[in-house]
Amino acid sequence: MELWYTEKQTEYFGITAKIKETLVAEKTEFQDLAIIDTVEFGRMLVLDGMVMTTVKDEFVYHEMVAHPALYTHPNPKKVLVVGGGDGGVIREIMKHPEVEKAVLVDIDGKVIEYSKKFLPEIACELDNPRVEVIVNDGYMHIHDHKNEYDVIMVDSTEPVGPAVELFTKGFYQGIYDALKDDGIFVAQTDNPWFKADLIRNVNRDVREIFPVVRVYWANIPTYPSGLWTFTIGSKKYDPLAVDESTIPEINTKYYSPRIHKAAFALPKFVEELCK
Template identity: 45%
Template sequence: MELWFTEFYKGEGMDLQGTGLTVKVKNAVSAKTPFQEILLLDTVDYGKMLVLDGAIQTTEKDEFIYHEMIVHPALFTLGRRPERVLVIGGGDGGTVREILKHDPEKVDMVEIDKEVVEFAKRELPTISCALNDERVNLIFADGREFIRGKEEVYDVIIVDCSDPIGPSKVLYEKGFYEDARRALKEGGIFVTQSESPFAQKRVHGKVVDELKKVFPIVRPYLAFIPTYPSGMWSFTIGSVKADPLAVEKEKLKESYIKFVEEKGELKYYNPDIHYGAFAIPNFVYREE
């Protein structure tokens, strides 16, 4: 008997209500946590696939796109070795893996669901491989509460969260962005995944609008991830001083070449992608 899985695009914030992604599955493992349902699928085309509450989070085949693009545009824009980086969410570990390639002194990762992290360590070792690094401080708590009251602690804050449903909903609000700004050091950079401008246009637009109320520099940018709704995905950078489009091309090229010599070639991000990703199609911010 053939086994298939379909993620139906539905729910709060989803503009597509009659679409989904279907994959052929070889076998499946499931678990229930106090926060959500975990499903690990061994798929024919994408390798192991992590699904939370019916929504695809990552796959072995295309995870590098998401994780490289949520990390490297900001870290290369920073222009210095980061001392301390905060990740909110990111339970599969891929974001931390990419951050460590920039040799930070410390990475705090705040994830509300400990069982997701343990599941990823066990089932997705190529993605979660950096979570046991001595520089990584795993904190199992509410990211919104964790960041409240912190001042000038982090060089970069990365929000690798799920859709704005349940515990993640507060990570899309202006008050959270204000707390994040206060928690950044001078010249620091905030990054969040900001949904699909095609499949979740309203949510994407709200993220960008709310960030503009908090940060003078706001830059949304795109990557194309086959297993995410519509394939068109966005991230948004916010900063007081650091502008990814103001980075000198020669300086970025030199930094990238040195990075590759020391850490190896990346699969998606490069200097051309760095600038090109910030070119946004006309329809995204056009009123309909």
């Protein structure tokens, strides 16, 4: 029997991957959760029918959420990750010795549990003593923690299901309030080929709250269109003002001192969305 997993990334376009095995398929309190083993990309975490991460290409997303912001802030001691229960962003944050504490707040404890069990390459730092894992609504956590974080990273699903509120202006205001006076946040903000309006709207909302707003991108093969954007809102520090020669060569496969600024050079049609 030949099994293929197909994700309709839009109503009319999708990707399809041959699978070896279904490891998890269950309805959690918040979403449909599956972990399948694909031939091409290895194990794959799927939430509500959308690929969240795969063992083969996860490094791109996780490195590109974590490092641009952490190398922009000169002294990131306390970091919050909203979502990201698979632990990939936490793993990258742990490469920064200056981070004293990283707090992960995911609404769905099952994502954490199954990632630890079936995606150990990704979840491997969730038990690091510098990490605190909280199962809670990120929106609520932000609301209850004012002026506390140096860096906040929003590693959400796409804006359907439990992540809808993580793309609202109210949430960005909450993030602003939860950050210290020189804090910086970054969020994954989908792709410009199929979700141009989302990028335009997020950009507009974040600009109304943060003085420094920058959009950058990376190639992620299993995400719709392969072009994924990230939006930074910063109270003080500008990622483009970083002296690249001061960024160390750490153990990464996508991010590098050379990629740091280049990632902010947007294709012209994406620049237009962010004006």
